[in-house]
Amino acid sequence: MNHHEQMRICEALLFASDRPLSSIALAEQLPEGSDAHAILEDLQKKYKDSGVNLVEVAGKWMFQTASDLAFLLRKEEEKERKLSRAAVETLAIIAYHQPVTRAEIEEIRGVGVSKGTIDVLMEAIWVKPVGRRRTPGRPMTYGTTEDFLVQFGLNSVKDLPGISELKAAGFLDNVNTSRLNLLSDEKPDEEQPDLPMDDDESSSEEQVIS
Amino acid sequence: MNHHEQMRICEALLFASDRPLSSIALAEQLPEGSDAHAILEDLQKKYKDSGVNLVEVAGKWMFQTASDLAFLLRKEEEKERKLSRAAVETLAIIAYHQPVTRAEIEEIRGVGVSKGTIDVLMEAIWVKPVGRRRTPGRPMTYGTTEDFLVQFGLNSVKDLPGISELKAAGFLDNVNTSRLNLLSDEKPDEEQPDLPMDDDESSSEEQVIS
């Protein structure tokens, strides 16, 4: 195996490793008698002017974005946050039952929904207020956004799989079949046929919220 | 900013990511008027003989270890998803026939798709629902994901191995899902004139996301 081939191997190993590698660990992957140090030095030279550098940290080696380009990555530090279980479930309920009020979500889930949960979903721009119920207190109703459809690659919320399809796909596996007839896709909004969309109000609130 | 500097930026971004990036996303990080495609081609050339290659996958770009080094890096026991024969076959059918309904998969395999098979493929994020057929019952159709393309190193589903031969042999024609179609006298070409998901839109949306 020639020097170039050995360089390629080290390069691939360093690239694919999830932690810095010592020259000893690298040497183990090379033919006996290979000079890991020489190879690492050559690799370092090869990458000197690249957007990525090979650096030695605490005696081990790793690839790292060139320090003058760190600005490229910095603005992405608003890193991904994980949605809580409650948030995912709330999102699913809003998607399936929209338009739905917070009280209705609580009734469907059987537990309280904190304001923060819906806020998180609105921050992700997956949920928005869509109107108010014509019931006492005129509670706000929530629905999903365009971004929601994009995120999940849906054409419309009607494309969400129904219960029977979830079952067929294996999602409801551990549900006793005899109970499944209780799992109908009932329309949650039988009693409120009218959904007032007072745009002025809801949109102005939306601005305040977001 | 000169060409070399722009190459360094793309190099840094692509190197830092473990997912493919679209040329559109890269262009956003470059000065206006930059030719992202030319830069990507130059980068590809630069890495041609390295241990790491720049490849075009799922219509996007990413660095990955050179495929000829697979023998060295292969992590069989650790990484490989243990898929059942049924799951592998179902995956292939979804890939080649997409968008395809569950009933069509069953027709091709001549046996019911057991619960959990599609579930497993969706959990691996290789398969997702893509829309519904405009036929009675509006059955859900399945297709493959970007992760699927990345996993198998494909630029698009059009690049699936042997897809044109299969088409020429008539194996990818509409599947007659009236059970035991052997017995029925229907002409096989009269079904499903319309597919609800327009592919252009979904693929362009996908690009917007990333």
Place this chain on the structure above:
Amino acid sequence: MSDDWDNDIADFEMPNPRLTGLDDLDDEERLIVDIEGFEGPLDVLLALSRTQKVDLKQISILELVKQYLEFVNKARALRLELAADYLVMAAWLAYLKSRLLLPEEDSEDELSAEELAARLTHQLARLNAMRERAAILMSRNQMGRDVFARGAPEAVIITRYHTYDLSMYELLKAYAEHKTREAVADIQIFKRNVYTLDQAIERLSDMLGLALDWTSLEQFLPSGIEDIQLIKSTKASMFSASLELAKMGRAELEQKQLFGPLFIRGRKQDPIEEENE
């Protein structure tokens, strides 16, 4: 065996683990021994067609039918459980065989036997092709198995619009889990306070003995109940009880108009009818 089997579509063959370790048996016995390894009748047909050692397009359907029917008979003789699918296929193949052997009558509505046979061949070839593609697909260099992405990625722009990410799978899983829990919660509804049909029948028959003239069913409802659910339940049970008593011939019902009040009166037992019962 299957190595000799020549197919011009592709020369790649699915690994067939279920045939390993059974080298001493001939092909068909091997198939039967491993009936549980099969995924439906098409799978068996495909495996049988391989024993013909010809291109799939040239297999003899009659021979295949014979092989399949023998296979099913042997499996039955060995008392192996065959799913209904296999038997339906056997019946259909027997039908196809008879049509292939008998002179064909011209019929406009039915496919000819040759066309049916061609369809079967096509289905087998299609399944075979999909299997081969599946094997080719899995043998490609796979991300995370043969080729690797950056092992220690640095935070990059991937999500410009969302700082949150969620897969369709996670969303559906959450909804399904919620539905699952809901199902359990629904079971608890049965703890509700109800007025049983037996109670209603007992009450109604007692009271009917007292009132022999037409009386509105409403009059018989127990008073003093405040729980709305229980009132509803009482009404439903009393209504059912009235139907029940009418059926037994112990009461008569009358309703003068749609949605109007329901009147009920007790009925003297008719001795003749009683005999008939």
